[in-house]
Amino acid sequence: MTQPRVRIQTADFDLSAEVAALRAEDAGVGAVASFVGTVRDRNGGTPGEVSAMELEHYPGMTEASIEAMIDEAHRRFDIRGARVVHRVGPLLPRDQIVLVVVTSAHRGQAFQACEFLMDYLKTQAPFWKKETTPEGARWVDARVADDAALARWGIASDNAGPTDQGTASK
Amino acid sequence: MKLTIRYFAALREALGASEALEITDGATVADVRAALVARGGRHAELLAGNRPVRCALNQAMVPETTPVTDGAEVAFFPPVTGG
Numbered sequence: 001m002t003q004p005r006v007r008i009q010t011a012d013f014d015l016s017a018e019v020a021a022l023r024a025e026d027a028g029v030g031a032v033a034s035f036v037g038t039v040r041d042r043n044g045g046t047p048g049e050v051s052a053m054e055l056e057h058y059p060g061m062t063e064a065s066i067e068a069m070i071d072e073a074h075r076r077f078d079i080r081g082a083r084v085v086h087r088v089g090p091l092l093p094r095d096q097i098v099l100v101v102v103t104s105a106h107r108g109q110a111f112q113a114c115e116f117l118m119d120y121l122k123t124q125a126p127f128w129k130k131e132t133t134p135e136g137a138r139w140v141d142a143r144v145a146d147d148a149a150l151a152r153w154g155i156a157s158d159n160a161g162p163t164d165q166g167t168a169s170k
Numbered sequence: 171m172k173l174t175i176r177y178f179a180a181l182r183e184a185l186g187a188s189e190a191l192e193i194t195d196g197a198t199v200a201d202v203r204a205a206l207v208a209r210g211g212r213h214a215e216l217l218a219g220n221r222p223v224r225c226a227l228n229q230a231m232v233p234e235t236t237p238v239t240d241g242a243e244v245a246f247f248p249p250v251t252g253g
Contacts, residue, residue: 052235055252056179061230061245098253121253123250126226126252127251128178129251139179139180141249142250159249160226
């Protein structure tokens with residue numbers, strides 16, 4: 001039974017369980033690369049300034065866009081499987097936000113595809129973060145650096161720029 | 171033709187989650203945005219041309235030059251910040 005490649009959920013996820021599920025489908029896997037993104041208690045500033053976070057998405061479009069990214073990863077890299085889990089709703093510092101797992105025969109392609117999927121997701125998947133700080137809640141600004149990360153793969157993105165009016169937090 | 175307009179994140183908070191819009195045949199996403207700006211008030215402020223607004227047509231990111239079709243869902247939102 002093939003499991004969904006993309007899940008958007010409020011519940012937490014378990015890295016070991018996700019890796020086990022992906023590997024169970026395929027005895028040709030020789031390498032597994034994974035990435036877990038977590039909530040920080042700061043945004044380039046004071047430790048502890050971010051006390052909570054809310055993740056919003058665009059139901060339907062979010063899942064479809066990540067599915068398309070995984071298709072693109074399969075075209076670009078010699079990988080055997082991929083899984084993306086992204087949480088939405090209220091989160092706290094130290095909570096897990098996003099999981100990417102990629103399997104391949106050998107490590108190189110899994111490492112690359114994992115990074116590719118994260119770079120793609122950061123700039124092209126419809127999610128929005130809102131942070132709670134002592135000054136109140138604020139929507140997180142997109143970062144030009146994330147567009148630059150995707151550009152390494154030959155894909156142009158102007159998610160944050162050129163009309164980015166956010167103030168850099170670093 | 172009739173469109174459904176959807177907003178997300180800061181735009182949703184200011185303008186609501188969705189609304190209907192009637193627009194002439196042959197309109198592009200840019201025309202849709204301009205028609206919303208013409209409503210004035212918060213619409214004009216938040217969807218103005220110099221604002222960092224991204225758009226999707228029928229749940230796919232598109233350039234604003236893309237024509238819309240009857241019954242389409244057009245979404246406007248800030249730059250994405252997932253991951």
